[in-house]
Amino acid sequence: MAEREAERSVSQTVHAQLALRELIVSGGLRPGERISELQAVEVTGVSRTPVRMALVRLEEEGLLEAIPSGGFMVKAFSERDILDSIELRGTLEGLAARFAAERGVSSRDLEPLKQCLDEIDGLVRQEPISMEAFSSYVALNARFHVLLAELSRSPPLIRQIDRASALPFASPSGFVMAQSALPEARQILLIAQDHHRVVVDAIENREGARAEAIMREHARLAARNLRLALRNRTHLDLLPALALISTG
Template identity: 50%
Template sequence: MTRERVAEDEGRGMQVVRAQQGLRELILAGDLPPGKRVSEPAMVDRLGVSRTPVRLALERLAQEGLVAPGATGGFVVRAFTAADLADAIEVRGTLEGLAARLAAERRPTASDLAPLRDCVAALDGVVGRPALSEADFDAYVQLNAFFHEELTRLSGSTVVARAIEQAAAQPFASPSAFVQLHATEPVGRDTLVIAQDQHRLLLEAIGRGEGARAAALAAEHARVAQRRLRAALDDGDRLAGLPAGSLLRLAAARA
């Protein structure tokens, strides 16, 4: 393959990623509402990429579940119910339970676990404060994302990692989707304290090689997100501040 062909393929790949990110943002922001057919020519103009990357990006978003094939061709934006969102969180929790079990059964060394231990220590420093600022919640989101990435990495399975990535891409299924819902309020800190205790217990179970316990803890950990989802569905005034809040409002209406 010539150098020019390689550069051309890399450029097309970057366009697909750009189109995928742009389309996802438009959907989650409500600019492309549920049931709306996505016009490829319109997206070419809006996203500044050619038509083939738009089509490939839509195919990837269909795999994520954000769009679905239309009855007359093309793709339409999917509508989500509260049950859909709850199921997506449950799937992620189940897959992370598998990752935790595999990680424990690998019997990772102290060196393997060092990044996770450092992350848990940093999270302790955040949630241990008497009152949390918005900056503290932002720090928690970043550290929490790293914790879940490390958990997946320790599984040693690329298959499980891909499945978790796809599950977490569903609306509101990511580990930190609802962290900012009650930011700076006591209930928000209380929820993070519970989640952090589960982080610590998960780390201990993996370090001891307790696969079944690690899997159960990871599944239980996802139930914290389920409680946040229910709180979000019951708290319509706060939804506007959440990414994809418009989708959540529509899901609450369908519940």
């Protein structure tokens, strides 16, 4: 064992799950393509049992789909599936924002969110925005959404948001944003940043309904942008678009 040097502390199953997810998300396997256990064993370097566990978990996670005759394939999503997932996530996050507002979070709780937004500000203020800054934005934005979900203090809701995010957040890894799209991307990022600030403000002022409405509107806008980007794919390809919009 331990033929692959690293990842020694985590269980084989977790290691396999991470490795396979990376493989799927990075596009190493096409949607609809079958993923054989033998292949998974070779990729992960662990035996069939933990690989199998990882496959089951990835199926439950929504990245794989069971083939009736046996085995798993990479799940394929339609354009509408993705748009729906964005709105779905927005709806859940709206609920989270409302819970946070209604349950009275302290200023201390909001501090990490504000700090996160400040960091994003530092990134998007650059003109033109750099490729590295954009990548950092994606990571920071994901963190903001996680923090917001946790602010609801509702384990069931956090859990659901986590699952709902699997699809929209699945794409960024390994994508390449076209240089020419960066200015347009920056504009969208600025708007998203505005929304986020308003949400935090609403939560701070205990305005649950407003907080919820903003998050939902935010998601609807993101879905609309993606729809437009997909219609005239002049410089936005599917994956970059996802990375750009769905993480807004």
